[in-house]
Structure formats: structure tokens, C-alpha cells
Amino acid sequence: MANIATPKIFISYSWTTPEHQSWVIELAETLVQNGVDVVLDKWELHEGDDSHAFMERMVNDSSVTHIIMIIDEKYTARANDRSGGVGTESTILSNELYTKKGKNNIVAVLAEPNVNKPTFYASRIHIDLSNEEKYTEELEKLIRWAFGKFEYEKPVLGTPPSFIVAEDTGIVLNTNLEYKLAIDSLKKGKANVISSVKNYLEKLETEISKYKFDKNDTKQQFFAKLESFKAYVDEFKNITNEACLFRNSSIHRLYHKFFEELLTYQEVIPNGQSKLIAEIEFFRFITWILVLNYISILIKNESFDEVAEFLEEIYTLPEYFRNSENTKYRNFLVFKLYTDGFIDSLEEQKYYSIEGHLLKEFSNDQIVSFKELCETDLLIYLKSLVLALEEKEGGASIWWPNAGFYVLDRHNPLKIFAKSEKQSYFSEIKKILNIENLEFVQTVHALKDPHGWGNFYLPRWSGSFQSVNLITLTNYEKLKDK
Structure with a gap:
């Protein structure tokens, strides 16, 4: 007290x-x-x-x-x-x-x-x-x-918005005003909470669109742009965490729309202004980071219905999105991270996953830890396996867990499957994966390519003798009969 x-x-x-x-x-x-x-x-x-x-x-x-x-x-x-x-x-x-x-x-x-x-x-x-x-x-x-505790008290003086006074780092967050208004609305449960979060996400999208690349940009400039984006991610995580605490499903539909809009920055319009591979991969990477953080924060707050909704959502593809000539709509796999070679070229030393390494460098354990992001990456991979089995497809229909390697040295299940020993918790995870039991784990093991690269593969990174151990990660032995 x-x-x-x-x-x-x-x-x-x-x-x-x-x-x-x-x-x-x-x-x-x-x-x-x-x-x-x-x-x-x-x-x-x-x-x-x-x-x-x-x-x-x-x-x-x-x-x-x-x-x-x-x-x-x-x-x-x-x-x-x-x-x-x-x-x-x-x-x-x-x-x-x-x-x-x-x-x-x-x-x-x-x-x-x-x-x-x-x-x-x-x-x-x-x-x-x-x-x-x-x-x-x-x-x-x-x-x-x-x-001396009055009902109406003047709030503590805040900091000037970054568009008024840039911080010593030189990083100016032009979302600062919308961010503060949204945080205030969420914490106080104001009537304008939906519109304030919408304004913040729209402003964040606008600021993301300003990241442009020049053909003379070096990998140092690519890293500099990533570094400048970290502060935006911190704001995004704070807003998302407060949105989970607010418990209003309407807010999360705004996130679906936000992520769908981010796909437009990966378009390559024929005969239009050319986009550099570096720019496209930058947008893919930061979208992937935001998706992992979003789902990780939902899981941490046990907002399981929202996780399931996000992974079941059907997203409309921009006209000139990759492979959009075959389909105009796609599920969460549209956010799958793959590269055309630029990010891979950034390696100065050999990593099992350069994308996973960059995510580690990008993370600060604020609200969610790097390990939690890695576990979320593997959960999405599992979700894609379930869908691939339903559709009798594999390969490109499976989410590659770029960050998953960083939990592969563990001899314990993922946190969500360890907690699933409690029946009520496991029921929520089954809703996310849209399964009745863990039978799919044995099915994948039976179908997997022994070399690890077939339609139903268990990811193994170059230079690593380890691959995803679904039996261990899903706590299969303890949960198979639940």
C-alpha cells in the first residue's frame, strides 16, 4: 500500500x-x-x-x-x-x-x-x-x-511532439501525436478510441510509405533505414498491447486493414516507376516484423480469438502484387518473408538465418521478447502445415520460420504447448490451428521428405544439423490424447 x-x-x-x-x-x-x-x-x-x-x-x-x-x-x-x-x-x-x-x-x-x-x-x-x-x-x-487527491488534476507535462523538436538521436517520429492520442484514448476508455487507433495506424502507414531507396544506396544505408524504423515498432507494440487490454474486437479489424494496405508497397507496376529489390525487401521485412510482434502480443495477452481471426482472414492483393495474376485473395501466407537475394547479400558472416539474425538485432524485449517472436514464427509455420495438409499442398504453401532456428536448441516444447497441459488453454490453441488434436504432427512426419526439402518439409537451415522437431515443440507425448 x-x-x-x-x-x-x-x-x-x-x-x-x-x-x-x-x-x-x-x-x-x-x-x-x-x-x-x-x-x-x-x-x-x-x-x-x-x-x-x-x-x-x-x-x-x-x-x-x-x-x-x-x-x-x-x-x-x-x-x-x-x-x-x-x-x-x-x-x-x-x-x-x-x-x-x-x-x-x-x-x-x-x-x-x-x-x-x-x-x-x-x-x-x-x-x-x-x-x-x-x-x-x-x-x-x-x-x-x-x-490533496482531487478528481480533476492537471496531467504531468509530457514531451513535445517529435515534429516540433527532434530528439538528440535525430530520429523524428511523425506518428508521435497520433500515438499519444491513441494511447490516451485506450488507457482511459474514451468514446473515440476506435477513431484514434485508426488515425494512428493510417499515420504509421503514411510514414512507412516514405521509406524510399536509391540505386546508389549501400547496405549501410539499408541498415540505417532499419535502425530508424525501430522506434516506430516500439510505438506499434505499445499501442497493440493497450488495444489487447482494451478488449474490443473492432480495433483488431483495423489492424487487418493496416496490414493489407502495407502489401501495396510490394507492388511492381509494369512500365511504372521501377522499384529496387532493396526497397521491396525492406517493406517485406518490416511487414513481417510487425506481423510477428502483433501476433506475439495477442498471444501474450491471451487474445486467442484475435489470433485465430488474423490467421483466418482473407486479404485482398494489390493488382500488381507478386503472383496476383493467379489469385486476388490470400490468407496470412501473403506475409510470408522471402527474399530475392538482397537481404541474403547483407551477410558479413554465415548465419543459419540472416532474417532471424536481423530480427534478433531488431528486438529489444519490450513487451515481447525475441524468444516469443521466434515461437510465434513457429506457431504460424504449424498453422500453415495444417492448411497444407487440408489442401494437399506443400512447398510454397508453407510458412518458412525464418526466426524459428533460434529456439531449436531447446529440448522443451514451445511455451504455448507447455501451457496447453491445462485443457482450457489447449482448447484455445486448437482453435487457432483449427484442429481437434495433434494428429497432424504424425502425419507431417510420415509425409516429410527425408532430405528436408520436399512438399512437407521440416525446415533445416544451411550448415545446421538440426531441423524442426515437431514432437518436442508441440509437447506431443503429453497432449496427443487431449
Whole structure:
């Protein structure tokens, strides 16, 4: 529990009637029950004590952090006339408002409707406990005032949008404004949450479209462009994580549209402005990264319905997308990463998977870890195997898990299949894969090409003696009968 300072409050009031005194005592008891230390003459003074000296002492007591004036007609009259104990207190209070206690530490509480406040307090904001219908609401205001925790508080000053002041890194995120508005809408559950996320994704797409390559660009410039895109990925992950917490399926349809739009940057239009292989592969790579992060965050938040929806979605291909002459629509395999040689040429040393290595360099374990991205890559591969078996196809219809190698040295199942020993969790994973059991694992092993490159292959990277072990990764022995 947070260490919250206990406010100490002195209540100044008039002994107008026994009923009024009881009303004040009840209020004081309520405040004490809510963590407020109350100094009340009824509790502090006994026979033989000097009441006037007590009042003066309390108003001047440095340990008293706040003062409440209970306003009824008699209190106001005595305060204005400076008569009786109330007059003594109000003389001191009128001075305290501008000196030691401060103007925000003394408040008038109305105990009667339409009562006038003392002249010295007339223009100041009060709390009205005279209306029974609004008593609870006003009491909360009083308690908040005592603790200094107000309902409406100015937010902490943020940083200027990057289009106003570029950061020291020189990386300017032109999505910054849309990002902050979307995050705020998601966290506060605002009515405009759908439109704010839509605006962010559209702005991100616009910024992605600005990445252009020149024939004179070197691989260092390719890496520099990738490096500059990392900050956009971090924003994307934060937005996606908040969207999962918000739990609104309409938001995720915006992501489907966003990813579909990204396909247009891989078009090669005949007789149009030529696109360099480097540029096309750049767009393929960053789209692949965003897809892996999106699905990984969904899985981490156990948004399994959204994972299944994404993998079952049918995406419309741009007119001049690769192989679009054969089909205008495709499933998630449209985001499969393959290269025409440029990314492969970036290798300065031999990697089992240059794409997996670049993903590792690209990852910062913010929200989802590199291992989680690799496991997601393998889950999508498994999904593609299931579809390939249904359609009696293989080869190009299978997702190549470029990052999967980085979990192949493990002798344990993927996290989602380890957690699938719990029946309810496994039921969700089966929905994603659209299976009733893990029988497909044995089927693939029976059909696989012994050399690893047939229609139903178990990926093995060049120079590696390891290949995907479906039995281990799917926790097959423990789950086969579930």
C-alpha cells in the first residue's frame, strides 16, 4: 500500500443546536473512518479546560494541516460580528487564509441550504453538504481535498511532439501525436478510441510509405533505414498491447486493414516507376516484423480469438502484387518473408538465418521478447502445415520460420504447448490451428521428405544439423490424447 500522509483537520463550528452538534460529530466520525485525523472540541475539551485558548491553539497549531468551517446561519453571523468563540476563530482564520495555512488548506462546508458564507470567505469555493441527494458526492470532494487527491488534476507535462523538436538521436517520429492520442484514448476508455487507433495506424502507414531507396544506396544505408524504423515498432507494440487490454474486437479489424494496405508497397507496376529489390525487401521485412510482434502480443495477452481471426482472414492483393495474376485473395501466407537475394547479400558472416539474425538485432524485449517472436514464427509455420495438409499442398504453401532456428536448441516444447497441459488453454490453441488434436504432427512426419526439402518439409537451415522437431515443440507425448 502506498505511503499516504494522514491529514490532520480542525473543525470550526457553532454550537447552534443539539441537532447541529450531532450533525458535526457524525461528519467528524465519517472523516476519521476514512483515514482523516480530526480535532474536534467535543473530543478534546473536558471540564475545566479553556475553550477559547483551545480554539486559538488549534488554528495556530502547525501539526493541523487543514481547517474545516461548518457554515450555518449562526456561524456566519458570529464570524461577521467577530463575536463568541466563532468570532475568535474567524478573526484568526481570515488572516490564515493569506498567511501560514494557505488559501487551499481552509474550506467552508455548508450545513444549511442557501446559507451565506462569512464575508472573508464569500468569494471562495465551498463544499455543500446541505443537500441529502448530493451528500455522498460532496463528501467525497471533502475527503479528496483533505488528502490533496482531487478528481480533476492537471496531467504531468509530457514531451513535445517529435515534429516540433527532434530528439538528440535525430530520429523524428511523425506518428508521435497520433500515438499519444491513441494511447490516451485506450488507457482511459474514451468514446473515440476506435477513431484514434485508426488515425494512428493510417499515420504509421503514411510514414512507412516514405521509406524510399536509391540505386546508389549501400547496405549501410539499408541498415540505417532499419535502425530508424525501430522506434516506430516500439510505438506499434505499445499501442497493440493497450488495444489487447482494451478488449474490443473492432480495433483488431483495423489492424487487418493496416496490414493489407502495407502489401501495396510490394507492388511492381509494369512500365511504372521501377522499384529496387532493396526497397521491396525492406517493406517485406518490416511487414513481417510487425506481423510477428502483433501476433506475439495477442498471444501474450491471451487474445486467442484475435489470433485465430488474423490467421483466418482473407486479404485482398494489390493488382500488381507478386503472383496476383493467379489469385486476388490470400490468407496470412501473403506475409510470408522471402527474399530475392538482397537481404541474403547483407551477410558479413554465415548465419543459419540472416532474417532471424536481423530480427534478433531488431528486438529489444519490450513487451515481447525475441524468444516469443521466434515461437510465434513457429506457431504460424504449424498453422500453415495444417492448411497444407487440408489442401494437399506443400512447398510454397508453407510458412518458412525464418526466426524459428533460434529456439531449436531447446529440448522443451514451445511455451504455448507447455501451457496447453491445462485443457482450457489447449482448447484455445486448437482453435487457432483449427484442429481437434495433434494428429497432424504424425502425419507431417510420415509425409516429410527425408532430405528436408520436399512438399512437407521440416525446415533445416544451411550448415545446421538440426531441423524442426515437431514432437518436442508441440509437447506431443503429453497432449496427443487431449
